[in-house]
Amino acid sequence: MALAQPVGLAVLGAGIGVAAIAGALHPTLQPLVVFVVAFPILWIGLATTLTYTTARALRMVNVDVPSRIRALSTFRLAFSLTLDNHPFPAIGVLTNVRLAADDVTIDEGPSAEIAILEVGRGATSEWEITAKERGLLLLGPFRAAIELPGSAIRVTAIFERKFGVTVLPAVYHLQPFVDTLLAGRHLATGRFQKVPSAIEEYIGAREYRPGDSPKLIHRVLSLRSSDPNQVYVREFEDPSREDLSIVLDTAEPIDGDVNLHAYRLEKAICFVSALCRIFATRRLTIRFVCQRSKRDMVALRVRPLDIDLDRLDMELARVALIDHHAPVKRILLDEVRRQGAAVIFVSLSSRERIENERLPIVTLTPDHVPVFTREVVA
Numbered sequence: 001m002a003l004a005q006p007v008g009l010a011v012l013g014a015g016i017g018v019a020a021i022a023g024a025l026h027p028t029l030q031p032l033v034v035f036v037v038a039f040p041i042l043w044i045g046l047a048t049t050l051t052y053t054t055a056r057a058l059r060m061v062n063v064d065v066p067s068r069i070r071a072l073s074t075f076r077l078a079f080s081l082t083l084d085n086h087p088f089p090a091i092g093v094l095t096n097v098r099l100a101a102d103d104v105t106i107d108e109g110p111s112a113e114i115a116i117l118e119v120g121r122g123a124t125s126e127w128e129i130t131a132k133e134r135g136l137l138l139l140g141p142f143r144a145a146i147e148l149p150g151s152a153i154r155v156t157a158i159f160e161r162k163f164g165v166t167v168l169p170a171v172y173h174l175q176p177f178v179d180t181l182l183a184g185r186h187l188a189t190g191r192f193q194k195v196p197s198a199i200e201e202y203i204g205a206r207e208y209r210p211g212d213s214p215k216l217i218h219r220v221l222s223l224r225s226s227d228p229n230q231v232y233v234r235e236f237e238d239p240s241r242e243d244l245s246i247v248l249d250t251a252e253p254i255d256g257d258v259n260l261h262a263y264r265l266e267k268a269i270c271f272v273s274a275l276c277r278i279f280a281t282r283r284l285t286i287r288f289v290c291q292r293s294k295r296d297m298v299a300l301r302v303r304p305l306d307i308d309l310d311r312l313d314m315e316l317a318r319v320a321l322i323d324h325h326a327p328v329k330r331i332l333l334d335e336v337r338r339q340g341a342a343v344i345f346v347s348l349s350s351r352e353r354i355e356n357e358r359l360p361i362v363t364l365t366p367d368h369v370p371v372f373t374r375e376v377v378a
Helices: 006-025 027-056 176-182 219-224 258-280 306-316 326-337 368-372
Strands: 002-004 058-064 068-070 074-083 090-101 104-107 112-117 122-130 135-146 153-159 163-168 171-174 201-207 232-237 244-248 286-293 296-302 342-346 362-364 373-377
Touching: 027 058, 027 135, 027 153, 058 135, 074 090, 074 112, 074 135, 090 122, 112 122, 163 306, 171 258, 176 368, 244 258, 244 326, 258 286, 258 306, 258 342, 258 368, 258 373, 286 326, 296 306, 326 342, 362 368, 368 373
Parallel strands: 068 163, 244 286, 244 342, 342 362
Antiparallel strands: 002 153, 058 074, 074 122, 090 104, 090 112, 090 135, 135 153, 135 163, 171 373, 201 232, 286 296
16 A cells, blocks of 8 residues: 655655756756756655565564453564565564454554564564453454655555454452352362262362272372372262352343443453352352353353363353343243252342342342452453
8 A cells, every 4th residue: 555745745846846947047057956856856766666665575474462361461462574575674664453343443553663674584563452351352454654764655565364362351359258159058178979970070180088988099190199198089070960050141221321231241251250260169060151142041061170261261251231131030040940059140230130039049239249359450
């Protein structure tokens, strides 16, 4: 893309006109006039040609960008260029990148300058970008503009490649008394099956605890332990059993401020992510449920495994408000009927709904989220 510089061309034209008039009035000055006219024209022609050919010779060789990050965190974006088959180096290359979410432009991006790009060697522009919103952040296209001193045009090389970065929910640290949400329930610190049944699945090994069956001792891992008194046992669990259901409200308000509900949803999503993580460390198996659309329900089984927690965060990154309320009521009824597990409902309404008061569930309103939140990690 070439952009002309009309102001510079106008000044040049005016200068040539003044020199021509002076040469016509004073014939002795004609050699000087020829020099004054010819030199800038040659200079501009050379600078313009080099600007254009240099921009055409630019190649994008690498983009260093993470695949996913946390909201409110800052990440490094690096954009590398090289100059291919050109006799002169590129000077003053101005680079930038377009930032977008859901094809809506957020920012045309900050500019970074490469002072000199030598032939056959690469150079890198770097940016520190803060992700403010959860979701998919699109990076691209990338641009590199060149305008040598005296050039009549500015040439911008556009690299159309785009890169997606999944922005996960921000990290919330919760208060220690969040365990009170399960008051009256048996807060398990691990399962103590004496002998694994046929339907149970192996999930890992842990340190021996009093009451564990000797048949579950992991002999190989125990022998490899640096402490001769340390014994490890294999751990199994029933894949059909959950200890806790966490239901996230995603319904838009029937009346009220949609923007306020969207803000509440962002806080609720971060809170749910932290809540699942902290209960997973208590060796609880969690069933996370939310409505993604009128007919699309998300139901994830979250165990104390990194792969399950990562899958949960990836799903939470895509959650949005829906304009239907009926599924939330049905979800709560279904979860209450499931094997007697505890149910926590994270609501977006400022008050608990009357129909929910009759259910044996714990309802958390937006006012409860800051009470249980100790710190937001940026």
